[in-house]
Amino acid sequence: MSDERDDTQPTGPALGKDEWVARFGANRVRRSGALGVLEQRLATVSWWAWLTLFVAVIAALPLGIESGYVRRVAFDTVVLMLLALGLNIVVGWGGLLDLGFVAFYGVGAYAYALLASDHSGIHLPSILLIPLVAVIGALAGWLVGLPSRRLLGDYLAIVTLFFFQIFLTVTNNGDNVFGASITNGPNGLLNIDPLSFFGWTIPRSTSEGLFNVAYIYVALAFFGVVYVALRFVNESRTGRAWRSLREDPLAAEMMGMPVNRLKLLAFAFGAGVAALTGTFASALNGSVFPQNFEFPLLITVYTIVILGGQGSQVGVVLGAVIVSVLLEVLRDANDARSLFYVALVLGLYGAFRASTRLVVVLGGTIVLGFVLRTVAGAIDGSWTAGTAEDAGRAAHLAAEWVIVPLEPARWLAPAAYLVLVTLVLGLTLVGGRLRLAALVPTLYLAAFVWENVLLAKPEATRYIVIGVILVGLMIVRPNGLLGEKRVEIV
């Protein structure tokens, strides 16, 4: 009898399942294969080494490339990284849905513009202005969060979304507030001061009229500081409290954490980071317009955070790089075309690996394409006489395979698009051979739609892709690339 009791004494390790679950960390869900090995190796490198490397790479990037475009993209990417870091505080750590986030970025940009431009006649030095604007942004966030302080995420979402709309209303109509022009309406504020530190102005472009790299460095410096500061906060009692309230607000409150105040703090913090980002974006652009801060930007930043993985700082930074590059690639028809086919093949490989199914689907699609194109061309020459958008090698290859009508009927684009969407959704419902068989025409139709409908309107296409990524991620991989897999109820 006493022997049996010994086994279950607190000191004994043999507690059956409990022990098994806890001791073998390897039992937890982990990525497998080469990626998993790589992840484990990389996990041993300290975080600040990574950060330094990352900043150094971005800093070195524009040096070799004398292209204003590339520099501009690099700068915008850093801006997106900062915005994602800010939103990550609110969404990833606090678990709050802040749909007014971009408005705080706008508040920062406008505040900078008003306090350092000819429009108002005030020219505050950057060293003073930037922290001031960050505080203004944080205060604005605090105020907006206040009415929903005792309420659930849903109400916060509504108030913040509406605040976003109000921000747009105010900036758009601010050219006539009791006769005074504050924001100059849709025409925006112009002639904003560039950054200047201790009387030393950083010009926006070099003497050759090229984008001044210094702005990238300023942005990177802010990024580094914000990243480190946020990391420290996350590892402090405040960070723990934020994550606690994300997990279970009521339990957090019961454990002595003032949940409402902490929510507001997270909210204000995110707003402060957004406003801070607004300052140097404003300084670089030299102008602000209401349309710089619209709904698409909000969704883009959300996509970044979700893609990278809510709660993971490294993740959202990577997410920003990926989304930023993706959006740029989609801007150019030829790049977008290459991307499409590469993504298609990679996606198929990811789904089937190296198997006969992969060969069947790929081969089937290619054959189907040539057959259909030949048949279509034989029936009516104009059906295949269209030229693929933007010449290039990929375009030539595609033009040999995809049907591109010279003058497509007006109903063709909507019909093809709708059928494609229906087919793709339908594919998720069927399985086995049926799915395999349906995949072939779907892929061809996708190529057809991409060439004929989507490439023609890159602006809409970019955002459709973003929307699809967002929904798809939430369903397939809500923890994103690097976010921790979360358990809700066990």
Next chain:
Amino acid sequence: MADRVLELQGVTMAFGGLTVVDALDLHVERGEIVSVIGPNGAGKTTLFNLVTGVYRPSAGDIRFEGSSIVGLEPHAITQRGIARTFQTLRLFLNMTVRENVMAAAYGHTQAGVIRSMLRTPGMRREERAIRALAEERLGFFGERLVGYRWDQPAYSLSYANRRRLEIARATATNPRLLLLDEPAAGMNPNETLEMAELIGKLRDVGGYTILVIEHDMHVVEGISDRVVALDHGVKIAEGTFEQVATDPKVVEAYLGTGAMARKAL
């Protein structure tokens, strides 16, 4: 009247027309273990929710160490020295075991956001103290929750260990009064026995005053200095375990009486 940690005077709680707790008087002396028993729906958990500030009583007063805590927000009540566990576990599942406990130290630590961002020496000292506190509180459970388990996410723990972790988390708020809501629910007989020992140890070694809701009469018998029986929000008996267990009203509440059985026919 020696040293009353908790005192409820005529506390009533009504939701709409339904009175869940009715003019309840209850007190807990320092160093006591008081058990609350009663059938389902007797108002036991509501009692906890009233004490911890989740609900505000419709009438009556709740005093903690002499001063009223009615109307205070839950976190403020916790910071004054009352901590609880939950009948349905409410851990921060995706945080590590140690973080769960460290998080609960929020109420009695100071480092603000600015100091955290700058990692001031004071903040780092406090952080080390929080960590030491968490490890100490987890050490209370022997080897159940130490070592490699510190860095495991809470969801990887077994059910019994989750119950233990909840208690460790509650003690990290540095309470003087501990409210345990069915700490032995769902445990096997051995674990239950261990939990009963642990509750005694919490009082004797940890120095906490304990108010506990429990269904397992063996546990109640083993740990209680005093037992309070509730039914339909009314206190129907109070005293030692023997007194309460043999009280006809308690037996009636649990089993129904012959009279009621006849009425049902």
Next chain:
Amino acid sequence: MDVFLQLTLNGLTLGSVYALIALGYSLVYGILKLLNFAHGDVFTVGAFVGFGALQLLGGVAHPAVPIWLLLVLITLAAMAVCAVLGVAIERFAYRPLRDAPRIAPLISALGVSFFLAYSLQLLFGADQRDYDAFNLGSGVLFMTGFTIPGTEVRVPLLRIVVILCAFALMVVLWLLVTRTKTGKAMTATSIDREAAAMMGINVDRVIVFAFVLGSALAGAAGVLFGLRAPFYPSLGFLVGLKGFTAAVIGGIGSIPGAMAGGLILGFAEAYTQGYVSTRWSDLIVFVILVTFMLFRPQGLFGKADIKKV
């Protein structure tokens, strides 16, 4: 007085459209506790479908059928397409996330909203469109009507049609929810989904039903809106925002609340536009929303939640 009456009329028209949209939010929220951000875009799709149907039936200039039939047909077309769309959204974007953390379906909803708005832009361009109701049947919708006795306020037929149509739909909805078995199942599901499932209610079907009703109403609202004002692909954002503000004011989850909220919003907007400025009406609506949040967060007809531990 004339101005006031005119504005009241405007508010009533606008408010009844908002109310229709708010109902969709409320129905879905009542059951799933989900803010369906895509709802506003379903509304826009409705406006576009109605427009397309109008063109198919011969356009404004030479409609193939009598005007009343034309209006009925385009409204029904929009309602049908939107109902299908709503079901598809629920099936593919929300159902897989039903047991996910609360924030997940909200973000998915944002994605759907974005996808719909930009798909419309892709297929139909970003330009404004107009039903050109003024020329419909050589202006019968505007020429006919009556003048309110004792004033100079004219009530054109179009407004009567819009208001009557909106209210008729609301009455139908009310009857569907309170009198039919499925409607009662909806109420049960909204109170406790799990318990309802255990009582033998097919919860999936109830949810689909809510989406069908809500989306069909949004489709109708799209057509009624399109008859009065120009629309464009990204309109759904703003109108949707107003719609769910109306739902919140009325008490989200409550059907009479959604109607009341819609009307309040419509009046507030109309009076602001009339007496203050057209530019700042959004601001007034926002102030109303925040006031409600501060003083009566459960809305006019909502009940305060009891926290469960």
